[in-house]
Amino acid sequence: MGGVCISSREQYIDRCRAYLGTAQTGVLNLDSTTLLLAYFKTKLIRMERTIIFCMLFFFSSTVLAAASHRAVKYRQILLVIEKLEHAVKDKDVEWLHTPENPVEGCVDTALSCFKNGTLQLQPLNSQVNATFTKAIRVFRKYTIRSPGKQCESSCESYKKKPPKEFLTSFAKLIQKLLKNEYSTQQS
Known part of the structure; x- marks a missing residue:
C-alpha cells in the first residue's frame, strides 16, 4: 500500500x-x-x-429533517383520528369542548384542548378497545409547543359537541397545520 x-x-x-x-x-x-x-x-x-x-x-439535511418531523407527527395524528372516528362511543356520553377556527395565536391552546378532550373519549365497545387504547396512547405522548403569548380563549369557552364532531374538528385543525407546515417547507 x-x-x-x-x-x-x-x-x-x-x-x-x-x-x-x-x-x-x-x-x-x-x-x-x-x-x-x-x-x-x-x-x-x-x-x-x-x-x-x-x-x-x-x-x-438536519434542518429539513427537523421541519418534516412535525409534518410526520401531524400525519400520524390524522391517521389516529380516522381510526378513532369508528371506535368512539357517540351516544350517551359527555360532549366535549370543541375549538373551531382558532385564531393564529391560539392554535397551541386549541391543540391542548383537543388533546385533553381525546383523553375523555370512550370506546364504542369491547371489540374496539385495543384499537382505542393504542390511539389514545398516541395522544398522550404528543407534546404541544407552549404558546408564546397567553391566549384569551380557554377550552371552556368553546362550544360543546358530540365526540364524532369533536374528532372531525380536530382533523380539520391538524390538516390546516399540515398544510401550513408544507407551505413553510417549500418557501
Missing part, C-alpha cells in the same frame, strides 16, 4: 518537472521536496472542499 503512494507521488513529481521544463518558467532545478509540498497542498485543498461539502450536506 505504501509503495502505491510513493509511485504516484513520483509520477506526480515527474509530470511537474516535465511541465515546468517545457513551460520555460526559468525554474529548471526543482527539488523533490518542493514538488512534494505542492502535491500535498493540492490534496489538502481537495480534502478541505470535501469536508466543507459534507458539513453543508449534513446541516442542510
Whole structure:
C-alpha cells in the first residue's frame, strides 16, 4: 500500500518537472521536496472542499429533517383520528369542548384542548378497545409547543359537541397545520 503512494507521488513529481521544463518558467532545478509540498497542498485543498461539502450536506439535511418531523407527527395524528372516528362511543356520553377556527395565536391552546378532550373519549365497545387504547396512547405522548403569548380563549369557552364532531374538528385543525407546515417547507 505504501509503495502505491510513493509511485504516484513520483509520477506526480515527474509530470511537474516535465511541465515546468517545457513551460520555460526559468525554474529548471526543482527539488523533490518542493514538488512534494505542492502535491500535498493540492490534496489538502481537495480534502478541505470535501469536508466543507459534507458539513453543508449534513446541516442542510438536519434542518429539513427537523421541519418534516412535525409534518410526520401531524400525519400520524390524522391517521389516529380516522381510526378513532369508528371506535368512539357517540351516544350517551359527555360532549366535549370543541375549538373551531382558532385564531393564529391560539392554535397551541386549541391543540391542548383537543388533546385533553381525546383523553375523555370512550370506546364504542369491547371489540374496539385495543384499537382505542393504542390511539389514545398516541395522544398522550404528543407534546404541544407552549404558546408564546397567553391566549384569551380557554377550552371552556368553546362550544360543546358530540365526540364524532369533536374528532372531525380536530382533523380539520391538524390538516390546516399540515398544510401550513408544507407551505413553510417549500418557501
